[in-house]
Amino acid sequence: MTDDMREKDLPHRLLTAERDVFIPLLRRTAPEAFALRTAGCPDWTVRQVLAHCHAVLVRVIENRLGPGVFSPASNAADVAERDTWPLDRLVDGLESAMTEAGPVLAAHENRRLSLVALGEWVHAGDVRDTLGEPGAYAAADDAVFDLLAFGSRLRKTPLVHAELTDRAEPLVLGEPDADRAPARLVTDAPTLVRLYAGRPLNGAHFELAGAEAAELNIFG
Known part of the structure; x- marks a missing residue:
């Protein structure tokens, strides 16, 4: 972008x-x-x-x-x-x-x-x-990921290398920090949205190393 x-x-x-x-x-x-x-x-x-x-x-x-x-x-x-x-x-x-x-x-x-x-x-x-609609936060358009990345940079959230289990290309979100190694996130796209939008996770599975989930919210 x-x-x-x-x-x-x-x-x-x-x-x-x-x-x-x-x-x-x-x-x-x-x-x-x-x-x-x-x-x-x-x-x-x-x-x-x-x-x-x-x-x-x-x-x-x-x-x-x-x-x-x-x-x-x-x-x-x-x-x-x-x-x-x-x-x-x-x-x-x-x-x-x-x-x-x-x-x-x-x-x-x-x-x-x-x-x-x-x-x-x-x-x-x-x-x-x-x-109760299926795929509530499923992103059908890459514009969602581009805007999430943009928002994460504006909010200076931790640098995260995200691997999505339902998307071929990885994402890089957040701002680099010389004093902090990049975090790693493995999850699916709807859970990524929930994390970065501060929405309830409802038991969704994700693996996050090097950052706390609360640090990722760009709307908080």
Whole structure:
């Protein structure tokens, strides 16, 4: 991956690919399921996670990114603003926002905002996990791995050489440290996502030497 994330258009690629599978899932989900609490964000229901996802993308699209944005208080206010929306309006709005936000993220001067697309994808995984869908955090697009690596460098997590049992190519994540040897991780792709997104592992198997799991979270 080049240093210029915009050249590869990763946020747009990931958001549009996720939109095409996630929105149809939401449209066929029973209304009562939107009231379920999510394991990835236990303070929020499925509906509230979707409200948060919509709010974040709208803020990006409208360039409403001032001080305090994405703080717990700001997130709570954005979610509350959508509490009375019909489900159809919320899902329709999320579909539109996932379509419009990618090019905005790609063009934005703050490259850190590229991680918004990854956060949206992880939250979609939170919803799939709660609904009992298979492959909740399975990455079908290499954009997920590229953005994970980018986020791990931004957050300066330990340098990790990751061998994925369900992917041919190894990954290198995190920042080198002259005083610390690279760590080694062996696991599958969904567990890698859970580790780096700070999601419950649910007994998933992984071998990690040279680092602690808590050090890998790029969203904590």
